[in-house]
Amino acid sequence: ADCYEQLGLLYDKIGVKINDMTYRDTAEYFYLQCLKNIPSKATANSNLAKIYFERGEIQKAKQFYLAAVYFDPLLSDGYFNLGSTYGTLAMYDSSFYYYNQCLKLDPKRTDAYIYMGLNYYNTGRPDSAIIYYDKAIQMDPYVPASYILKTKLLLLSDRWDEGETVIQQAQSVFPYNGELYYYKGLVEKHRQNYPAALDCMNN
Numbered sequence: 001a002d003c004y005e006q007l008g009l010l011y012d013k014i015g016v017k018i019n020d021m022t023y024r025d026t027a028e029y030f031y032l033q034c035l036k037n038i039p040s041k042a043t044a045n046s047n048l049a050k051i052y053f054e055r056g057e058i059q060k061a062k063q064f065y066l067a068a069v070y071f072d073p074l075l076s077d078g079y080f081n082l083g084s085t086y087g088t089l090a091m092y093d094s095s096f097y098y099y100n101q102c103l104k105l106d107p108k109r110t111d112a113y114i115y116m117g118l119n120y121y122n123t124g125r126p127d128s129a130i131i132y133y134d135k136a137i138q139m140d141p142y143v144p145a146s147y148i149l150k151t152k153l154l155l156l157s158d159r160w161d162e163g164e165t166v167i168q169q170a171q172s173v174f175p176y177n178g179e180l181y182y183y184k185g186l187v188e189k190h191r192q193n194y195p196a197a198l199d200c201m202n203n
Helices: 002-018 021-037 042-055 058-071 076-088 092-105 110-122 126-139 144-156 160-171 178-190 194-201
Strands: none
Touching: 021 042, 042 058, 042 076, 058 076, 076 092, 076 110, 092 110, 110 126, 110 144, 126 144, 144 160, 144 178, 160 178, 178 194
16 A cells, blocks of 8 residues: 555656646556555545645545545644635635644644635635734745735725835835735825836836
């Protein structure tokens, strides 16, 4: 069974590296062979689920991620991926639950805070979303997505001055990030400062 899993990992890594799903199909075969012998192999369940998720076979992915955390309750990646899976299905209560389980095991997991923020945004709770984007920034200030998502949300909420403050904060860390210049350009356009807006958009 371990041999099958190792072969699955090998083909999986090659498939990801060269973006070729035929290698992922072979990886799926070996993971399934592994699970025929040892159904409780949490890593094989999780790796197989990832293939299904990336193919868009979300229900299959959910089945194998659930098996992964059942057989290994300390598998923080499994809980994170279940949060993403349920989020994709718009089952947000379950998504929140599994992200929280992930954070109990790994409180420094920045991406879990970011996706919790997205969940709050998608369920019409922008203030809670901002709280989680702030937590992500506090946990790791070198992840541009946290600033960008917070900025986008503030601008959509017509909170332009706050959005500009976040842009300035982010640009002190990422001075050449194109998305930040784009949002800075939107702020300048909102203020009818068109030359500055154009300058930002051209950066």
